[in-house]
Amino acid sequence: MTDQPQRVSWLREILESVLPALVIVVVVNLFIAQATRVEGQSMEPTVYNDERLIIEKISYRLHEPERGDIVVLRPQQRGTLPLIKRVVGLPGEAVEIRQAQVFIDGEPLQEPYLDETMLGGMPTQIVPEGHLLVLGDNRNASNDSRSFGMVPYEDIIGRAWFRYWPMQHIGPVR
DSSP states (O other), rough: OTTHHHHHHHHHHHHHHHHHHHHHHHIIIIIIIIEEEOSSSSSTTTTTTTOEEEEEEHHHHOOOOOOOOEEEEOOOTTOOOOOEEEEEEOOTTTEETTTTTTEETEEEHHHTTTTSOOOOOOEEOOEEEEETEEOOGGGGOOOOOOHHHOEEEEGEEEEEEEESSGGGOEEOOO
């Protein structure tokens, strides 16, 4: 009969240890941060295929995304993997691409993170309130706002914050 109380004690101990840990993991993943894997080459040379990143989810509860932020978003086509892109156009801005250059309200945008000349263009578009225009850093191989349009704030999962794999590239995502 002493076997039954030991089992109950063991089960209780496991529940007291594992259950709070699971709750913490779920809360962190839903509201604070989550890990993700980069799929594809659209953000090269900033981040590469198969790199692992931490996405933080708090800052956009406190302020709106800023130009240059690297965000992870839910694509409009449900069932596909999240996308990682750079915020280029903010609400109310006129964004145009011509002569391999992005223009914001008629002024050329300085983009030191690009390493090749962009092909093609985009006629002037006004970014609606509550939306962003996002582009990949590898503009010639990116599925971005040029193809799927403006991104509503509610489709932003979070900001790419920290790269933890591969180890030789560990550090903040810029």
